[in-house]
Amino acid sequence: MTQQEPISMDIIPTQEGYDRWAEFYDGDDNPLVLLEERYLSALAGNVSGLDVADIxxxxxxxxxxxxxxxxxxxxxxxxxxxxxxxRAKPEAGRINFICHDLARPFPLKSASFDRVFCCLVLDHIKDLAGFFGELRRICRPCGEVVISVMHPAMSLRGVQARFIDPASGRRVCLASHVHQVSDYLMAALSAGLKLQNVSEHAVDSALAASSVRAQKYLDWPMLLLTKLSRT
Ligand SMILES: C[S@@+](CC[C@H](N)C(=O)[O-])C[C@H]1O[C@@H](n2cnc3c(N)ncnc32)[C@H](O)[C@@H]1O
Incomplete structure (x- = not known):
C-alpha cells in the first residue's frame, strides 16, 4: 500500500489568510458552507424591509x-x-460595505438592526464576551442575532479554517481560536442575549455525496447554529 504524503502546512494571520483565500473562496468545495446553506434561510425568516447586519x-x-x-x-x-x-456581485450596490476589524468595537449605531447575522466567523474571535456584547448592542430590542460557526468537535479532528494554496499545493491554516459549545452559549447569555434556538449538524450521506471533503467526516458534528433574541 502506498502511503500518502502528508500535506505541508502554513499558519498565517486571519486577515492575510482571507485576503489570499478570496480569489477562490466561492468556488472551493467547502462542506461547512454547503451544510450551513441548508438551514440558514429558515433561521433568518423574512428579511424584507428589515435592517440587517452581516458581521x-x-x-x-x-x-x-x-x-x-x-x-x-x-x-x-x-x-x-x-x-x-x-462588491463585484449583482445587488452589491444596495449594500453598505464597511472594512473594519471586528476585534474592535463595531462602527455601527446601537439598536439599529432587526437581524444581526454572524456566519462562520466566531472561530477567529478571541474575546467572545466583548464580541457578543457588540452583537447585542447593535441589535434592536425586538431583533434577533443568528450565528453559524464550525462545530468545535471539528477541532478534535484537527480541522480549522484552511485552504489549499493552488500555487504551492500547501495547506494554509488561518489563525483561529478553539472555543467549546459552552463558551459560545455562555458568552451569548452573559452578554444579555436570550437563546431561542440551538442546533448541531453532522455530516450526512447527502452531504458526503455532494462534497468530497465531507466524506471522511460522515456522522461527525460539523456545524453549530444558534438564534438569539435581545429581549
Ligand atoms: C469563513 S469566512 C465567512 C464569510 C461569510 N460570513 C460567509 O459565511 O460566507 C470568515 C470571514 O470573517 C472575516 N473575519 C474574521 N475575523 C475578522 C475580524 N477580526 N474582523 C473582521 N472580519 C473578520 C474574514 O475576513 C472572512 O471574510
Whole structure:
C-alpha cells in the first residue's frame, strides 16, 4: 500500500489568510458552507424591509441574498479582498460595505438592526464576551442575532479554517481560536442575549455525496447554529 504524503502546512494571520483565500473562496468545495446553506434561510425568516447586519460578511454570500430579498444590508469585514469579491456581485450596490476589524468595537449605531447575522466567523474571535456584547448592542430590542460557526468537535479532528494554496499545493491554516459549545452559549447569555434556538449538524450521506471533503467526516458534528433574541 502506498502511503500518502502528508500535506505541508502554513499558519498565517486571519486577515492575510482571507485576503489570499478570496480569489477562490466561492468556488472551493467547502462542506461547512454547503451544510450551513441548508438551514440558514429558515433561521433568518423574512428579511424584507428589515435592517440587517452581516458581521464578517466575506464575499457577501449572505449579504447579497438578504439585499435581494429586500433588506437594507450593512456588511462588515476586515479583508479588503473578500469585500472586493462581494462588491463585484449583482445587488452589491444596495449594500453598505464597511472594512473594519471586528476585534474592535463595531462602527455601527446601537439598536439599529432587526437581524444581526454572524456566519462562520466566531472561530477567529478571541474575546467572545466583548464580541457578543457588540452583537447585542447593535441589535434592536425586538431583533434577533443568528450565528453559524464550525462545530468545535471539528477541532478534535484537527480541522480549522484552511485552504489549499493552488500555487504551492500547501495547506494554509488561518489563525483561529478553539472555543467549546459552552463558551459560545455562555458568552451569548452573559452578554444579555436570550437563546431561542440551538442546533448541531453532522455530516450526512447527502452531504458526503455532494462534497468530497465531507466524506471522511460522515456522522461527525460539523456545524453549530444558534438564534438569539435581545429581549
Ligand atoms: C469563513 S469566512 C465567512 C464569510 C461569510 N460570513 C460567509 O459565511 O460566507 C470568515 C470571514 O470573517 C472575516 N473575519 C474574521 N475575523 C475578522 C475580524 N477580526 N474582523 C473582521 N472580519 C473578520 C474574514 O475576513 C472572512 O471574510
Amino acid at each position: 464578517g460578511c466575506g464575499t457577501g454570500r449572505h449579504a447579497i441574498r438578504w439585499a435581494a430579498a429586500g433588506a437594507r444590508v450593512t456588511a462588515v469585514d476586515f479583508s479588503e479582498s473578500m469585500l472586493a469579491r462581494a
